[in-house]
Amino acid sequence: xxxxxxxxxxxxxxxxxxxxxxxxxxxxxxxxxxxxxxxxxxxxxxxxxxxxxxxxxxxxxxxxxxxxxxxxxxxx
Ligand SMILES: [Zn+2]
Numbered sequence: 001x002x003x004x005x006x007x008x009x010x011x012x013x014x015x016x017x018x019x020x021x022x023x024x025x026x027x028x029x030x031x032x033x034x035x036x037x038x039x040x041x042x043x044x045x046x047x048x049x050x051x052x053x054x055x056x057x058x059x060x061x062x063x064x065x066x067x068x069x070x071x072x073x074x075x076x
Contacts, residue, residue: 008063012055014071019055023063030056 006026012019019035032049035041041049049056058071 009076010059010062011074011076012058012071014054014058017055017071019049020076021055021059023059025063028060028064030059032056 007022007024010021010023012021017035017037019037020033021030021035022033023030030048032038032041032055035049035055038049041053041055051057055071058069058073061067061069062073
């Protein structure tokens with residue numbers, strides 16, 4: 001479950017992909033609200049993107065400040 005506490009809402013753009021992701025800093029849980037490539041990640045099966053999805057990798061890079069994200073990430 002994603003709580004409102006310490007949850008950031010992020011807009012992610014990468015090449016032709018645009019996504020809207022909620023990320024909870026403490027638990028590192030995320031939920032993809034919308035992504036125009038959701039069929040690629042089979043979001044309709046798992047209801048979320050897998051951890052290796054480029055969007056999720058970029059979100060984690062941005063929020064956890066691991067390295068410079070490859071995608072453009074904007075906190076909303
Ligand atoms: Zn994805």
